[in-house]
Amino acid sequence: MAGITIKQIAEKAKVSVGTVDRVLHNRGEVAEATKKRILAIAAEGNYKTNVFARSLKLNTSFKLAVILPNDNEYWQMQNEGILNAAEQYSSLGVSVEFFTFNRHDRNSFISESFKAMESSPQGIIMAPLLHEDALTICTNLKEIGIPFVLVDSNLAGTKPLAFIGQDSQQSGFLAAKLLNFGHENGHKCMIIRDTHFDSLNKTLDERVDGLKKYYAANKFSPDLIEEVELKKTEGELPAKLNVYFDNNEPIHLFVPNSRAHEIAKRIDIIGKKKLCRILGYDLIKENIDCLNDGLIDFIIHQNPKIQGSLAVEALYKSLILNTDVSQHQFMQLDIITKENLMYGL
Amino acid sequence: MAGITIKQIAEKAKVSVGTVDRVLHNRGEVAEATKKRILAIAAEGNYKTNVFARSLKLNTSFKLAVILPNDNEYWQMQNEGILNAAEQYSSLGVSVEFFTFNRHDRNSFISESFKAMESSPQGIIMAPLLHEDALTICTNLKEIGIPFVLVDSNLAGTKPLAFIGQDSQQSGFLAAKLLNFGHENGHKCMIIRDTHFDSLNKTLDERVDGLKKYYAANKFSPDLIEEVELKKTEGELPAKLNVYFDNNEPIHLFVPNSRAHEIAKRIDIIGKKKLCRILGYDLIKENIDCLNDGLIDFIIHQNPKIQGSLAVEALYKSLILNTDVSQHQFMQLDIITKENLMYGL
DNA sequence: TTTCTTTCCGTGTTCGATAACGAAACAAGT
DNA sequence: ACTTGTTTCGTTATCGAACACGGAAAGAAA
Numbered sequence: 001m002a003g004i005t006i007k008q009i010a011e012k013a014k015v016s017v018g019t020v021d022r023v024l025h026n027r028g029e030v031a032e033a034t035k036k037r038i039l040a041i042a043a044e045g046n047y048k049t050n051v052f053a054r055s056l057k058l059n060t061s062f063k064l065a066v067i068l069p070n071d072n073e074y075w076q077m078q079n080e081g082i083l084n085a086a087e088q089y090s091s092l093g094v095s096v097e098f099f100t101f102n103r104h105d106r107n108s109f110i111s112e113s114f115k116a117m118e119s120s121p122q123g124i125i126m127a128p129l130l131h132e133d134a135l136t137i138c139t140n141l142k143e144i145g146i147p148f149v150l151v152d153s154n155l156a157g158t159k160p161l162a163f164i165g166q167d168s169q170q171s172g173f174l175a176a177k178l179l180n181f182g183h184e185n186g187h188k189c190m191i192i193r194d195t196h197f198d199s200l201n202k203t204l205d206e207r208v209d210g211l212k213k214y215y216a217a218n219k220f221s222p223d224l225i226e227e228v229e230l231k232k233t234e235g236e237l238p239a240k241l242n243v244y245f246d247n248n249e250p251i252h253l254f255v256p257n258s259r260a261h262e263i264a265k266r267i268d269i270i271g272k273k274k275l276c277r278i279l280g281y282d283l284i285k286e287n288i289d290c291l292n293d294g295l296i297d298f299i300i301h302q303n304p305k306i307q308g309s310l311a312v313e314a315l316y317k318s319l320i321l322n323t324d325v326s327q328h329q330f331m332q333l334d335i336i337t338k339e340n341l342m343y344g345l
Numbered sequence: 346m347a348g349i350t351i352k353q354i355a356e357k358a359k360v361s362v363g364t365v366d367r368v369l370h371n372r373g374e375v376a377e378a379t380k381k382r383i384l385a386i387a388a389e390g391n392y393k394t395n396v397f398a399r400s401l402k403l404n405t406s407f408k409l410a411v412i413l414p415n416d417n418e419y420w421q422m423q424n425e426g427i428l429n430a431a432e433q434y435s436s437l438g439v440s441v442e443f444f445t446f447n448r449h450d451r452n453s454f455i456s457e458s459f460k461a462m463e464s465s466p467q468g469i470i471m472a473p474l475l476h477e478d479a480l481t482i483c484t485n486l487k488e489i490g491i492p493f494v495l496v497d498s499n500l501a502g503t504k505p506l507a508f509i510g511q512d513s514q515q516s517g518f519l520a521a522k523l524l525n526f527g528h529e530n531g532h533k534c535m536i537i538r539d540t541h542f543d544s545l546n547k548t549l550d551e552r553v554d555g556l557k558k559y560y561a562a563n564k565f566s567p568d569l570i571e572e573v574e575l576k577k578t579e580g581e582l583p584a585k586l587n588v589y590f591d592n593n594e595p596i597h598l599f600v601p602n603s604r605a606h607e608i609a610k611r612i613d614i615i616g617k618k619k620l621c622r623i624l625g626y627d628l629i630k631e632n633i634d635c636l637n638d639g640l641i642d643f644i645i646h647q648n649p650k651i652q653g654s655l656a657v658e659a660l661y662k663s664l665i666l667n668t669d670v671s672q673h674q675f676m677q678l679d680i681i682t683k684e685n686l687m688y689g690l
Numbered sequence: 691t692t693t694c695t696t697t698c699c700g701t702g703t704t705c706g707a708t709a710a711c712g713a714a715a716c717a718a719g720t
Numbered sequence: 721a722c723t724t725g726t727t728t729c730g731t732t733a734t735c736g737a738a739c740a741c742g743g744a745a746a747g748a749a750a
Contacts, residue, residue, distance in 0.1 A: 005705095005707085006707065007707095017707080017708090021707070022728095025709095030728070031728060051437060052706075053397075055735095056397040057735050059734095092396060166688075167688065170687070332679070339519040340515070340519050340680065350737085360699070362700085370738080394736085395736050400737095
């Protein structure tokens, strides 16, 4: 049942374990005839290398470098998810080092990436938010042979060990469905953006695209969709929005980043929540509070713990267990409401 | 960084590894003074037992017995999820054996359980659908010291290593929310049951309870809720339902088991889908098709792969890594619509 | 003092894989 | 015959933990 060991192979083939080992590792210095004999016996006995013995001997310690931003709770959760997963594997020799970059500063990303590479880790987990720079880093990684996993958004043209993230466009499509549930001919929808803060974030564009695609697919009038800029001024709402509220016209709000709570709270203050459905992203604390208070209707979420697990697991599988990993791992589009909130983490 | 080893502890404490080992395993025969000294050094050096060495020496092979039904696609997915997870750990010596029982036959459950126990596995995964019988089995398992994980539904009074499943009542609560989304004063809702087939299934009752609780919590009239029995006759709809349809009255349908597709298809045939929202459970193939065709609006789901992983992982952690596992692991209440269907598995 | 228990602790082997090191056998060149 | 090189293979120590076994030391009983 369990598979033959090297020593048993050696006995059967009447050679020493050294010879068997040389054959199994293609280290040469073995006569062709005995090599064949050994391989045959190994195959017949269903030889599998004993991970425990191997790892013990090699005294493996796997250092993973994590290159992520950490400038809001969303990314903090991602970081924690990875740390969490890594700790699970700590007894198997896995450790992580975080290289946190500022996503509004290319130099920061580049320098952190190089720091990560110089620490010569066995694997890298990276969020390629700055596409062009990430691209050069990734080709670099390919050359020096460090496997890397991309999280959150993918990078066409690179061949990561795995990509783990959401289908952003589909998430926007889903958002449109939820906002328009029960409205056969579509409903007025306002997209709230923050182009300054999110200037480089391709993911948000994809989400918005998805929403628009839903309207198109259902033959809703494109005029139903408007985009407005979130005012930075504390508590103030976009002017266009106030026009609707002043006329008591119902309207739905789509906030493609994690800051739906800001809008929701402002609307609550002026008592206009009844007029709108609000959908946002990411189950951060402020959004959770708003869900609980009924100020936000839906949050689309991806479980950062699972994402972290998958990322670490992908590297673990590849590095320690030496097995294949699937290259595209799309995270579930979690729909979170007040009612399933408590089990969403 | 990596923890101290036994040998290093021995050197520091000026004793032999044997003594250190006796201390760490509480095997006695060590003077109190040296014991304290050793423990102090171990703690200071952050000693962690090397899983590789430990497992190598103990030459552990972990056989897990799985006691589940397999009479529909839902359970099939559960079985697959567990098999899948077990295969992940196969290189660590984990193997599984399935003991499939017929959930309408107590003797089948009992005999399979005994077969499982007689195979003397290191751990057991069980769905305690037949509560009373499962209870006696579990107390039995406690006595002979085989750790067990319960999936799907819990069993009060037993102390499983872990329970992994959904909060059924909360899922009904969530269902009510989704069905009534946009209806401020609540909406007519029909609960479709199949008391013959589901006679023993406590989970379904809890789901229905949850739905009713939502109506109560929102001060909706309890008269809005009705229960009907699903006609076994092919294609026929419950009479009460037809009354509503004949009058073109809108009504929502709550199907607490995995057979929402049956109802949905019958309603589609008579062309009355526009009159109702339909919510069901479990992402089995027929339900997936109905979601895709717009015949079902929502499916509440739990990821069977994740559930399988968690179950196997709980045993793995406890048996191999020797770490603690959390006793209640509630699965997420996944809301599945046509739009996030593709990433729900 | 001798003998016998306890109490305490060290030694040595084992698990399976890995790889450095060196031994044996043989051919070829001087 | 003697050196040198090449190919092929065996020996052995090592990783860290687990545990059986035996032995030393200290005290108790004779």
